[in-house]
Amino acid sequence: MKREVLFGILIILSISSILLVCVFPNALAGYSIANNSLSLAKTDFAFNEVIDGSFNLSLANESADSLLKAVIGSSTQTIKLVDFLNLAAQIPGYGAINFSCYPENCSYDYSAVGSGTSSMSVNGEKTLGFKITANEVPSINSLVFSISGNSPDTTCVGQSPIQIDLLNDNETDFEYNESGDWCYDLKPSECYDASASGEANISSSSMPLCEKVLMLKTDRLRLGAKVKKTGTSSGNLMMFVYNPEQSENPQSPDCDIAEPNSDYELKTCEMDYNISQAGYYFICIYDTSFDETYSIKMETSKKYCGKQGLPESLSDTEKKDFALYYQETGYKNLNKVIEFDAASLTSALQEYVGNYANCSGTKGCVIPFRISTTQQISVNATLNTSAGTTTKFYEVNKTAARVNMNYTVVPLSAANFTAPSATGNYSLKLYLGTPLIGTIPITVSNISSLKTQVQTEIINKKIKLQSFAAAISNLSSRYSSFSGNISSVLAGLGMAPNVLNASLISIDNSSTQANPDWASLKGELDALLIPDSLQTVKFQEIEIPVDSEKISPSLLSQLGAGEAEKTEQVMKNAIASWQNSNLVLKANVEGISAQVSGQNIGIITFFTLKITPLNDLQDVFFAVELPSGISAPSVSFDQNYSSYGKQELSNAIGFKFSSLSSGQTAAINFAILGLYNYIDLGFSASSAFSQLPGIVILSCGNKICEKNLGETTKTCPEDCKPIGLVVWIIIFVAAALGGGYYGLKWYYKTHYEKSLFKNPLDLNNIMSFIQTSQVHGLNEEEIRKKLKQAGWNSEQIDHAFSKNKAKKSPSASIKS
Structure with missing residues (x-):
């Protein structure tokens, strides 16, 4: 009799266990840790250092959302169990980490609530689902939603009034977004x-x-x-x-x-x-x-x-x-009936139901969808599968996937838990959910922090140097003609990638020796400045205006334009007038600088100058005055420009063009070390001085007294000999009369101009503006209008035009 009773009890216990597992799978959920299996790779850590170690874990129907939790002092750090296991599987040095989930993709599980409905009114957000029960995993044929609303308004909240997220995976699969009124x-x-x-x-x-x-x-x-x-x-x-x-x-x-x-x-x-x-x-x-x-x-x-x-x-x-x-x-807002045909998503639905064994069981599985709306709508839907067609859907409960795993040693570093950022002794307490896995004392010290800082900084500087070296390589490739100059300037600035790399390798090697001096290595790393990035500043092609103040007659003279025997300002004005009438000068500029510890350090500037003649020209002299501190030998070119007659001057580079054809552009490419713009340069272009309008160059020594050119016994005594008394008297009387006339003229000119222009440079500026504007095709009326807009009165403008017309007159000459 006792045998029969005992046998009956065993049968009842077996059946009860089966029911618990099959009907209430979460009833036996939990995990187990092998005795004393929690261990750390070390217990002395630097500030914020990742804590490395391991423990032996088994899981039985544990929630994928259970939290692995580290409590260290007053701080708490957590990670979801399923995320921890996925990261742990990627860390080398451990055996295979095999775990399984239900559903198979470790996503959330859904269960239907209530008796279901074929139509539902929704306003706000609601998660619903279709329930599938079949003898085998069904084939998904089609899914169509029918949605109706009756609101004529416009919603101005920056989102579509209706959105459907099929499978509730935070990806919007349908939205109603017909444009409304202006908000x-x-x-x-x-x-x-x-x-x-x-x-x-x-x-x-x-x-x-x-x-x-x-x-x-x-x-x-x-x-x-x-x-x-x-x-x-x-x-x-x-x-x-x-x-x-x-x-x-x-x-x-x-x-x-x-x-x-x-x-x-x-x-x-x-x-x-x-x-x-x-x-x-x-x-x-x-x-x-x-x-x-x-x-x-x-x-x-x-x-x-x-x-x-x-x-x-x-x-x-x-x-x-x-x-x-x-x-x-x-x-x-929706004010009609619309349909959403999810035909393009049937493969995703098929994959989803394939993750659920219960889709082919009595319990069934649920296909979820989330509807978000800002208005009242009515929702109907039809799902067609190989198991039949249904128009019924349910409100649903959402639960995390369940995880199972045999005893496996897992790496704690996958959780990315870090030590505190203050020195001291602490206890690391590790939990999974509420139960405690284990406790281990740890120490956080400054020495470990310094070591970690050095090791981290070495890695960061290697990455930064690789990026900088690639940027330099790309720059050298784009400007291959100047690659030597780029390397030279980087070496001069202490930024040559090969030199920086050698220093970094030396520090890295020292850090791997026995008992390194971490403080000294930290100092060396701090002193090793690696640029964060290369910055490029490009200026669009711009026409360079003629600036008479930057014109240098002496540089043009050095190039062979002649000797300037008039005052410098007279020569500058004459050269500016010639340049306005005969040339158009344009520039492209690209400056390269490096960002180093928040500072912008100029490396090199590339210039392209384009000289376009407006007429056919012979013997054109062109000088580029360099920025202060830049010498001509330090300027590099993409070719020797011998056909342009290139010359190096003390603080400038010069060119002599034997001829320039109208409309045909001559281009010059060069580079200057540092960061500059075209306004930092001075540009002078001229014909031979003897060909400038109003400029006369004396030719003493030819045994001919060329009085029509201004030669006299004083200006050219070797050609002009003294003459008789009568002639002198005639000259004296003529000079007196002429002097009286020019004296009156001078008095009128000086005092009248002074009354009009308090600053003598103002008259020169207006005259230069008039000349430049005429070259660019503006008529007198347009020029006068612009000058009035700039604040000049009619009397000043009339005088400037009169002076310009006098200069253009064939009988006029420029007086020194």
Whole structure:
């Protein structure tokens, strides 16, 4: 009898165990740690050093969301169990870490709640699901949603009014995003102060004015700017959206805003452009005329979001803000019935149900979907599978996957738990969920911290040096003719990649020796400055205006243009006039600098000068005066330019062109060590001085007294001999009369001009402006208008025109 009772009890216990496992799988969930298996690779750590060690773990239906937790002092660090196991499987030096999940992909499990429905009203967010029960894993044939709403309004919250996330995996598979009305009003950047009175010229497309703004999700924009027209040229103002952190197509198409008048006004344009994610973007404006014909409101007094030129990142701003405006459309609420056919997602659904063994069991499995809406909608759906068609869906419960694993030694470093950032003795307590795995004392010390800092810094500097060396290699490849010069300047600045690498290898080798002096190595690393990056500053091709003050007659004389026998200012004016009438000089500039510990250090600047004659010319002398401290031998060229008659002068480089044909450009490429622009150079171009209008060069020594050229017994005694008394008297009387006349003329000229121009240079500046403007095709009326706009009165302008006309007269000459 006792045998039968005992046998019955064993049968009941066996059946109960089976029911617990099959019907209530979480009832036996848990984990086990092998005795005293928690160990650390060491117990002495540096500040914030990752704690390395291991423990022997087994799992039985443990929740994938259980937290592995390290408590050290007052700090707590956690990681989800499934994330820890996935990371542990990637760490070398340990055996295979084999664990399994239900569902197989370790994602969340869903169970249906209630009796289900074939139609549901939703407002807000709700997670629902289809329940599948079949004899085998079913084939997914189709899934179609039918959604209806009756709201005519526009939502302005920056998101689609209806979104469906099939499988609830945080990926939106369908959204209703029909454009609605404009939201809010045109608004400027949060940084811009509309009461400011500053202004800025609008440049070309290579240097647009940009402002960072916070945009909502939308697919239609209105852009605007407070602008006015300041010039006479005809151009177009274009605006666009720019995201420097978007690798593909970071810039939107342009939209053309209306032509402004001479007073500031808000001009706008509209564009179809999809802002797929709310966030910060730049809106930019530029002028197609290249003549700075327009101005825009600007301020520099507050928080800054502006940038001149295309920004390189969302944080790339300057101390300025521009009056750029924007406005988004919202999305229409649903006011009709729409369908979402998930035909393209059936393979994903098939893969999902394949992860569930219960899809072919009595319990069944659930295909979840999440609906998010900002309005009241009605939802219907039809799922067709090989097991049949259903229109019923359920509210669902979501639970974490369950994990199983036999005893396995797992690396603690996969959790990325770190030591505290203060010295002291601590206890490391490790938990999985609530139960304690084990406790181990650890020590945090300064020496370990210094060692870790050195080892980490060596790695960081190696990575930085590789990046810098690659940038230098790319630069040398682009400017192969100057590669030697680039290497030379880097060596001079202590930035040669090969030298930096040798120093870094030496420090690295020292760190691996027995008992290294970590403090000394830290000092060596701090002193080893490796550039963070190369910076390139490009200036678009620009026409260099003639600057008479930078013209050097003496340099041209050294090139063989002749001796300057007039005053320097007279020669400068004559040379400037000749250059304006005969040449157009343009420059391209690209400057390279290195960012080192927050400082910008100039490396080299590449120049391309383009000389285009307006007429056929013979014997043209051209000199480029170098920046202070730069000698001619230090300037490098991409070729010898012997055909251009290149010469090295003391502080300049010069060229003598035997001939230049009208319209045919002569280009010169050279590089200067350091960071410069074309304004740091001086440019002088001239014919032989004897050919300059109004300039006469004496030819003493030819035994002929050329009085028509101004030779006298004083200026050229070897050619002009003394003459008789009568002739002297005649000369004296003529000179007296002439002197009286010119004296009166001089008195009138001096006092009259002084009354008009307090500063004598003002007259020269106006005359140079008139000459330059005439060369560029402006008529007298246009020139007078620009001078009046600059503040000169009519009497000053009339006098300057009279002087210019006198200079152009065939009988006029330039007097010294």
